Amino acid sequence: MKKKVLLMGKSGSGKTSMRSIIFSNYIARDTRRLGATIDVEHSHVRFLGNLVLNLWDCGGQEAFMENYFASQRDHIFKNVEVLIYVFDVESRDVEKDMHYYQSCLEAILTNSKDAKIFCLIHKMDLVQEDQRDKIYNERVLELQTRSLPLQVIPFRTSIWDETLYKAWSSIVYSLIPNVQLLESHLDNFAKICEADEIVLFERMTFLVIAHSTRVDNGDVHRFEKISNIIKQFKLSCSRTQGSFQSMEVRHSNFAGFIDYLTGNTYVMVIMSDPTIQSAATLMNISIARKHFEKLEGAQFSK
């Protein structure tokens, strides 16, 4: 199953950096070395086994943008599942940005009107902390006004914190077919294990695919934080020639287990009942594996 994802935005807004961090195991610091994207860079990312994200990273220089809306219009904008438009929060020329953005929307409207549109307000780390919410909200309001009648899903992001993972998790979540079924199975699993929460991650990117919460922890950002932390840890492991396999964290309040579930996914199980032994949870996980493997296979059979 192939899904076309357009990644567009002004030149230097951070598209290739984001893509490299999420899909190519770059750390934020490495993205400094990246060069400009010439025209469109195509990459195919295998996700959850059968899903292939056909990512179109489009260079944002003016000459290219003009081209996308003119001679390459159909080629670029047809059959798009998801459009991700990246805004550099620091951009000086907001009007021009908007102009290009709206041209994009027009093209999408005519060629792929059912596409989901995500707007990422990027480089938020360059804004002073106390200003961030205000600026973000202003931008979002403006965007949503300008995007009508299309609905856009905004996110604030930065490569330096977990907000990047939140945005991309949501993007990917929207692409997974039948994710609700997956969630219902996770719910079931959680109930059986008596877990507080179970989170399902994609194996390579560690983006959150689905979760089931029986006891809410309260930190709404916990998912992306965990993605970020584990991904960094995984990268550090690989740097020392090891490869991350699994993790168990024990605390007086909880025990957390992170292990692979299927060939393409990782699971995190949070237990807060101290009487339940690790071995029990681990055994549950291993039994669940077969079930989820089958489920994964069936998911993409259509």
Added chain:
Amino acid sequence: MGFPRLLSIFYCTFHPTQGPKVLYEVPEGSILSKTSPLVDFDSISEYLIPKVELCAKLVTISTPTCKVIGYPINLEHKKFQRNALMFNLAFVFDKDAEISSYEPVVRKMARVLKALEKESEFLSRQTRLAMTDNGALASLNSTSSISVPSGMSPAAATPSTSSSTTTIATQQPTANGQVLETIPEGVSNLSINGANKSDPTNGQPPGSTTTTSSASPSISSTLAASIDPATNGSAAATFPFVSQEGLSTTGSGTGLTPGSITYAAIVSSPPSMSGSSIGSVLTAPPSSSPFPLSRSTSGSGSISNGSTVVTKAKPQTAPSLMDLLQTDGSGMQNLIEQLIEDLNSYCECQIPIDTANTINLKLFPTYPNPAPVYDYQVPISTVNLEALTDVNWDMTMQRVTGYINGVNSVKRIAEYADVETGLARMCMEHLLYYGCIIMVDLFQFKNIYAVKMEMMRLTEDVALQYECVVYVTLPDMHAPSFAKIFSLYCSLQYGVVLQDWIEQNQIADYNIDVRRFISFGVIKGFLYRVHKYPILDYYDPVTPGSVISSAPSSAKSHAPQPAPSSTIVSAPSLATAAITPSTATATVPTDDMSSRPGTPSAIAANQKKMYGDTLVPTGQQPYQHQALQQHQQMSPSDSSSGGMIPPALKKRLNGQHHYDELCTHFGCSVRDLDKLLATDSRIKFIYR
């Protein structure tokens, strides 16, 4: 002159915000004209400023109207805004032009520009200047906010001194790069006459600088981050270019127009230039880093002392290209203008870059590669080589050409000239490439020549006939009739060596120089040399009994009598037991035996034996072998002994090396080779 005409040359690059664009073109309007450009840049820009995989390769684009050839280069370096500079100097020709002669020129220019950029930032400065002239200042810096040095207070950014974003310091930079902080506040832009006319010529309203400062909270944080070497400032990468914003200076007395942006003048002199004239326009502030001030944290501060920027530090000699580019950015434009002029008019050009460097270009016609040259070939010159050579020629070539006389083989020439044969061969290939010589074979009276179909040409071409008679007749002698000459040519045939042919036809009576007679025919293509190829026929046994396969066991099975096999088998032991078994002797016998696949049919088939009939009494055969081996033992690897063929020769007896080659290689005469090869009756000769 045979070279295609250049229609246009243009320089294009990848702009960080605008994408691929043409910066310089000559003649004007050839590419950038809205109405009738030679070629539409936008439609071919993806091959001129291509993806990285196509860089550093010659790329030719054929459009319906013309051909464009370029060599895109991607220079990666973190000093550039997007970590790389991509550029392409493209040459435009008519669509049917034959441009192979320009390929080396295009490559060389790309190399030269790359080197210029690395050494003195020629291209990035030009680029900056061109882009400001085009009014693209604002877009130059996508993060233009960082232009305000942290030391500056926003108050300094007042419209009247709109250049408050200068980074000129009056002090030397400190080593750790905290240069910006030494900029005194309120230092306005520098100008000679003191007038602060430094607004960027692109007409940016002074107010723009205030926008700059309003964003200063973030700027200062990023600047602070970037200045502190410890941080990993993401701003660092965007530092380049940024600090140039708003910089300008008025005329510096070297031909600047007032109010024009002259970034180069403010930015320090190219750091790696060591006092050459390149630096003469600007002072050379001590700067250890190779890149001027717009760099990131690590101690790059090469900010020139403001007041001395304007005055020349050294007396200037004739302004060179580099000088020009420093001051008014016309360096690249001048460069390509001169290129197109000179290449079209003279097919060569010489452009001085500075007192030390010049670009030398010359168009050379391209011919197909010459045929390979062998040591045994004889070069004959078709031009007056002596008249052509001069002292500037390559030394080896000079030595070698003296011995080209139509008689000496390449090997002999190498010997006489005392040069290595490989070099002599290369010289010949060069001369062959340019059509100065042609190759013929070694003239010997034992040669055989035969006539080709092209012979018929002679009958028709009167001029050729006349030429023939003149060439062939001995000097100051009565010329024979052409008819006679023609009939003599026709009498050359397979199987008749020249020596015999001379006798048979009484050539002596005809006043003909035989060597010229032959070489005329070969050069003109109606005679060809019949070469003699010796081939060692392993299937031809000396005696049937000797046809025994390598493995002693199978030898036994094949041998009509057991005795021969046993003797043969014992032969190696004989050899090895020899007192002085040289490797040659030890190998030769085993060689013989191992390479003798015997079959009875082979025995029957090849009956040209030295020793007579098919069946030879067993007694004789072992004797014969022993005799050979004794010979071998007595005179190991002595080719002149006539009793044995050295392995070096033996391996060439595969029918692919003719006598000329073998004689030249081993340095022996034809007669010697005949004698040596006669020792082995298995050796046959192929004439072709």
